[in-house]
Amino acid sequence: MNIIVVGNGGREHTICWKLAQSSSVDKIIVVPGNGGTHNESKCVNIDPNKCDYIENNGIPAAVQIAKHENCRMCVVGPEDPLCAGLADEFWKAEIPVVGPKAKGAALEGSKDLAKKFMKDYGVACAASETFTNKDEALAYVKKHGAPIVLKADGLAAGKGVVVAATEQEALDAVEDLMCSGRVGNAGRKLVIEDYLEGVEISVLAAVSVTPEYAVKGNATIIPFLPARDHKRLMDGAKGPNTGGMGAVCPLDDVDEKTMEAFNEKILQPTLNGLIKEKFDYRGFIFFGVMLTKNGPKLLEYNVRLGDPETQAVLPLMDFDFASMCQAIVSGTLDEFKFKWKSGYQVAPVVVSGGYPGDYKKGLPITINPAVEKASGAKVFIAGATTGRRENDNELLTSGGRVLACSAYGNTFKEAWENAYLCVSGVKFEGAFYRKDIGLPGAAESGKL
Numbered sequence: 001m002n003i004i005v006v007g008n009g010g011r012e013h014t015i016c017w018k019l020a021q022s023s024s025v026d027k028i029i030v031v032p033g034n035g036g037t038h039n040e041s042k043c044v045n046i047d048p049n050k051c052d053y054i055e056n057n058g059i060p061a062a063v064q065i066a067k068h069e070n071c072r073m074c075v076v077g078p079e080d081p082l083c084a085g086l087a088d089e090f091w092k093a094e095i096p097v098v099g100p101k102a103k104g105a106a107l108e109g110s111k112d113l114a115k116k117f118m119k120d121y122g123v124a125c126a127a128s129e130t131f132t133n134k135d136e137a138l139a140y141v142k143k144h145g146a147p148i149v150l151k152a153d154g155l156a157a158g159k160g161v162v163v164a165a166t167e168q169e170a171l172d173a174v175e176d177l178m179c180s181g182r183v184g185n186a187g188r189k190l191v192i193e194d195y196l197e198g199v200e201i202s203v204l205a206a207v208s209v210t211p212e213y214a215v216k217g218n219a220t221i222i223p224f225l226p227a228r229d230h231k232r233l234m235d236g237a238k239g240p241n242t243g244g245m246g247a248v249c250p251l252d253d254v255d256e257k258t259m260e261a262f263n264e265k266i267l268q269p270t271l272n273g274l275i276k277e278k279f280d281y282r283g284f285i286f287f288g289v290m291l292t293k294n295g296p297k298l299l300e301y302n303v304r305l306g307d308p309e310t311q312a313v314l315p316l317m318d319f320d321f322a323s324m325c326q327a328i329v330s331g332t333l334d335e336f337k338f339k340w341k342s343g344y345q346v347a348p349v350v351v352s353g354g355y356p357g358d359y360k361k362g363l364p365i366t367i368n369p370a371v372e373k374a375s376g377a378k379v380f381i382a383g384a385t386t387g388r389r390e391n392d393n394e395l396l397t398s399g400g401r402v403l404a405c406s407a408y409g410n411t412f413k414e415a416w417e418n419a420y421l422c423v424s425g426v427k428f429e430g431a432f433y434r435k436d437i438g439l440p441g442a443a444e445s446g447k448l
Contacts, residue, residue, distance in 0.1 A: 048065065098329060126297060137178065348423055349402075368427075
């Protein structure tokens, strides 16, 4: 079977790597892919801008490529194409796709819609109000005080959330998000919510929900092992927020009782809502959760796998990932057998110097093969391309988050040491990484 994967980040490299392990997968077409998928087993990168058979006929290029390459399934990695309705187009072309249709994808595309969904279906979350008028938003902040959280309604490439410690910071954030144009149209509507104190975790899950499955009784969400992303740039959860400096899975501070509460207060109400809204949601969902003294509270939905959590979670899967994807799209996920490795996975991210601000691109990357082999780690490429010459396997930096070194261990200590051994073999000008991923005091907490 040929599969098409849409995206070009570390998440997509990890998905492709896991799909390639399946005996049922012959070839993986990656659109557009990156330097990691270029060198990955069974993978072929295709840039839509360089395809001479793409027609201007209203059909998305990815769908045309899938048809040309005889792909029988699609996995969409990022949120933008899902919110734009790419899954709908694949289903129209009769190509099953792992990724929700646009109606369900709006749970990430609109913070306001997501909060309304949470409130309507009793999902535990922070109290919030939505504003389209700047003066009303400013008045609410002055009345409410700080700390407080402000979120641009639309997609903002991770730049649309401000956790304000003081009233003045919150007032400035209202002006910035709604008026400065920094996040474009995403900030025209603003969600302001109560600040939650606690520690964050990420729960990724497989989802198979359609009105038909709901009638049959097999609509389901299956959570994966809980993970944790480290978003602050520097050790000790300090510095600016980033797209993620590393992840760890599973979590010793998350016990069975916590997961039972998550299932009761967040997952099941979400499933009920997806069914009642008659969503066609076959794909993945990301629950960003704050563990508070009053139990788990949902911070946000993402309608895809998290990045870099994917680099720590998927390597612990002791089952066929392609078969799970087929179960998602065929309505048999409720019967699929999940099995997990018993150890730990630690995945620190190496970023470009200057990130999350300005940084250089096109810098050569070297990865010491002896060190990589000794560590047993897998290097997942995020922001890197291949060299400029055809069939050139040299890696050059192209993004802020360049790669992750994901390593397994029977104990957390073993996984951590293996991961950082691999990091020591990665070299490029200005390379930077946190040295405390997964360690005590490294986790972001809702405590100012």
